[in-house]
Amino acid sequence: MGLFNFRKKGVEKEGYQGDLGKTAALAALFEVAGTTRDATWEKKFLADAAEASFACGDPQIIQGPDGFPYFQLQIPVPNQPFQCYVVQHMVSDFILDRGIGVVINAQKGQPDWVFTYGDLVNFAIKGEFYTASPAVQLPQQEVIQQQEEVLVGQPSEEFLPMPTRGIIRQFLEQQGIRDPKIALMSRQYGEEVLQELVTNLTPEKVGRQLSEALQTPMRWFLPRHYSMVAMDENGSFNDHFEPL
Known part of the structure; x- marks a missing residue:
């Protein structure tokens, strides 16, 4: 599929201010072993992910194994200055326009979380990364009946x-x-x-x-x-x- 042709190799944005308390909460969550991360863990992560303060990786944008581009975010190193990135601001500032996802802590080899571009589109529209699907069982092959109102x-x-x-x-x-x-x-x-x-x-x-x-x-x-x-x-x- 390949990367899209961005005008810049990276993305720089000044002036983000996130919630360091939520950053600390995420850092603690990421210490939990992946095999024990349950629905409660996921709920806590999603509650803090949009507003937490992140540092960016180097390079900022990488190609994922699915062939799509992802912006790298990481938990900042304690007691070291960093340029702050906040997901909720990134979405409106450049993610929608550039068609990229977000990967968190990809440097671990096994990322702590991956947001597709569609997940971030959903956040832009509804203020949440995931919305429950309607309780509808769709057939594999749809047929519109002659009398059906569509x-x-x-x-x-x-x-x-x-x-x-x-x-x-x-x-x-x-x-x-x-x-x-x-x-x-x-x-x-x-x-x-x-x-x-x-x-x-x-x-x-x-x-x-x-x-x-x-x-x-x-x-x-x-x-x-x-x-x-x-x-x-x-x-x-x-x-x-x-x-x-």
């Missing part, structure tokens, strides 16, 4: 921010896809209403191998609770698709 439109800024649309478009163009299109579909599943991001990246358009290969990386860019389907852009949704 609402179709375009994703709002609150669902898919414009910088994120641009980052996904850039990624798809790197795969040789020049005219990606999207829509947003709302469907009733029992008592639940589910919004699904619809793309035109069908096997018929981009080839079965590429269509299947894009499923996992596409989800890296999106909040984890989002549902995504591919449909024929020349079908019944023709009037609703718009360029990504």
Whole structure:
């Protein structure tokens, strides 16, 4: 997949002020062995991760084993000055625009935590890294019934921010896809209403191998609770698709 072409090799931001108390709490959490980190540990981590003060690694941005770029954050060395980085400020300042994730303490070999770009998009939208998925069991192959009421439109800024649309478009163009299109579909599943991001990246358009290969990386860019389907852009949704 490769790294995106950033204008700068690194990212520098002056003036961040984080919560050193939360940094200390995270440092204590990271002393807990990985095999014993349970739901309570995770809840405590997520409560402090956004506002804690971090130092950055060298280099600032690395390529993860999944092929995507990650900004390195580390717990600061005690009693040593450091340039402060705070996740909640980083998200709005440059992460949304640059399409990068965040890895914490990658220098350990086994990072203490990894946020995908989609996790950070979710934070930008909802103020939380993860949102519970609707209690809906989706079929492997979806079929819209003739009498089914389906609402179709375009994703709002609150669902898919414009910088994120641009980052996904850039990624798809790197795969040789020049005219990606999207829509947003709302469907009733029992008592639940589910919004699904619809793309035109069908096997018929981009080839079965590429269509299947894009499923996992596409989800890296999106909040984890989002549902995504591919449909024929020349079908019944023709009037609703718009360029990504």
